[in-house]
Amino acid sequence: MRPQASLGRVLDDLGATLLELVHGDPGHDPRHSAAIGGVVIHDPLDEPVLPQHALVLGVGVGDAEQTVRLLRALGRQEAVGLVVRAPVPAGPDLAAAAAESGVALLGLTRGASWAQLAALLRSLLAEDDVGDAGPQTLGGVQAGDLFALANAIAALLDAPVTIEDRSSRVLAYSGRQDEADRSRIETILGRQVPERYARQLTDRGIFRDLYRSDQPVYVEPAGDDFAIPRVAVAVRAGDEILGSIWAAVRRPPDLDRMQALRDAARVVALHILRIRAGADVERRLRTDLLSTALEGGPGALDALTRLGLADRPVAVIGLALLGSSSSGADAGLATERQRLADALAMHVGAVHPRSAAALVGDVVYALVPVNQERACRIATDFLDRVGERTPAVAGIGPVAQDVAGLAAARTEADRVLRVLRTGAGRRVARLADVHVDALLLDLADVVTARGDQPSGAVANLLAYDARHHTNLADTLRAWLDAFGDAVAAAAAMYVHPNTFRYRLRRVAEVGPIDLRDPDARFAAMLELRLIGRP
Template structure:
């Protein structure tokens, strides 16, 4: 967990926006430990209603008396800061009003769009809301904190950087931008690469070169106008698998060193993770619905209310659990593919039943699918729908699907989820050869998996006759365990068992007598045979299980 302060505080917002966009005219930004409650555009003709600790955009507020009066007024409403268009001087009357009211005064750079500034601040506030309670981290930085990441990348390459999406829109930028050039300043103020520069880069094939390369691309100075050139740029594409998410642009003085290039390549992977995190968490309504699905699947006191809000309280439903058949080595690609499965499933089930709900919980994509009835036919319908979805994805996105038993109402969804999880776990082992299954379809696999887990938890090892045979084989280089295993698998058919391990039936009979003598096992006892078969299967599973 990150211990860094929430991003919604005034001092942190000033750090992220930097002197390129805003500057502190007077007031104490660092002394405020209050979270920003929202952004409001001031209108002198409307009654002033502010959220707690608001940032107020003083559009059209210029006169020093007006500024001082507004600071006093905002102090009565508990605002944190007033932003007015620069240049604005910290005259005594303004400084005194700021001190008395506790409201900081900020100057907004000429040319910066008020709408874009408001949107940027709101995005920073929303980041803080998502992470206020134990925000998760990626690469040691709060998830989705692209501004902090831009500053970290800037320190690694020794140059001011911007992080941009495929549409040349600025997602975040580092400090030190005032040391760059007019095109970079214009890009930050407009939050997008100016159209004539983007067109120049497109016509000269720069974007194509960037998106094809696996290494940073060095761009010589580009003409700003007839008399001025821009600084060179070092650009690194940001990918999630084969999908281009955006790019990192560093305003440099000369080509990067080998170490800096390597650092920029590594940084691009981390930027991809943060961009994917932002993409998957950007839809507020979807996140709310996903939270309700997760609560309903967990069971407990809150499950019934969550199911009611989802419209699933009194509907017989089945829980479906989906996971990628193979996990890509590239973590950003893994996140992207998992999100594609979630989006495709929501679309597919939306056509099947309008009340179907989907959510990503951990690394599993869950769906709650209303299915009329509570019999085997209802489970069969759920199985067919899951199989149809997996078939539609084809080889491009291979997924496995576990189908839980029918839950008669919202309070029983957790039991259906448990069944779907058990079936999915068996499918992930890959021993059944299936890609879609109910619990009953892979029950033997499930039982063996759960018994193997208990054995591992308790630290048990093979005992009794099997342990004696293993020890004898290890000491004498014999194959008595293999012989017993083949005999049990062949249900006592000696010719078939002998053929399976490529020995003569007479040799097999001799081995069978020897293993009975050495192990002390009564091969005629059905209980002894069952215990031996179970131990051999579990031992084989534990021996071949991944670490």
């Protein structure tokens, strides 16, 4: 059975390399032995909601007095630990506050980033996500627990170990990494083999030899930073290379350890395949649960309960890629949508621990227990982070107070998205921001369903333009959009004002239409707006 994601396990996996226990006793304090409920970043200006037994990252918390206040506040919220940047300030007040609050105080190693730490912590806690079907083991280790497996391999080889994917990204690592050299420390901190070391290995033909055979490869050191030899073996499933195992050894391993490394590679392959399959299963489960909840049918309450959102109001956020529709079957577009869904799930999970996001059809939906204004800020921040390379828009639905209101909130978010996808000039909006455009789209649906065509003056102008290759309908549209300002309308159409006034007189004659009649102007504007609506 794998140990639960408690503070003790975090220190076992990340201690020495990233974290130092300053105050606290994970071996004896009951709170420290409980499963960590979530990782939360402390924000003094916008106090986050803490899950039970949260591990709090004190970004920017520096002096002793501030740390003491935060420890006492976290103790009242039953947090399990506080991480601050090393060196941690010392003093009797700090020790007393840690003891009284029951909150362990940890120091983050200099040089390590908070983003690295947050990513590592969340990877350790990921096994508690919704959809876990119960414990399974491979090779005596919980299926998918690469960190525990790395520690087991390290014990067999008596050397610190990393498990990496085909792109040299670190999937997991063992303890005792402080016994290795500088290149290994940089690899652990960045969760990626630095480019200069990867280039050295490529130039020396190490990767070529590694992936050609199932035998371990012994790698001689190369420089002061890469001072300790390595032994590596490819991890493969049939003909597919899944990654590799790297051990920092002081001397060439004997035959028994080489065989143990080969055997370990087969077990690691099973774990990686299980993780890959498990991620797909979990994603499908989240999608099914979120889709059921949004439909508001008989199973909606049960779905919300399994998502952990049944007891609180939630805002609905809908995200969609610009220029895409549910009819598109392009594989690259589908991949881009799924990438957007995974990114949004991570983003809202960081904002609030009890959030859910999934791709349903061609729209990514998120349920976040915040008010509508906060949901707008969350969506705006996310799209700012995504950048222009992924052109997406976000429709914000109202806050649903219960299951019955969730389907209506989803419908409102969809109405907003439809407006934004037609090129409304906004990236994030609520229905109040685009209500008139949404009504026009609804009216266009009615017109299309009934087969109505333009009539009266607008129909006459369109027919005249088609016969004589003129643009009287566009002239009328420009004049109405300019609120009757002929000079501005002429500039918009790139013609002289006198030419525009002549065309406007022809509009009144051909229509015919009385441009002084407000009802006639409104009817013409409405018909022109509906022409070409999707």
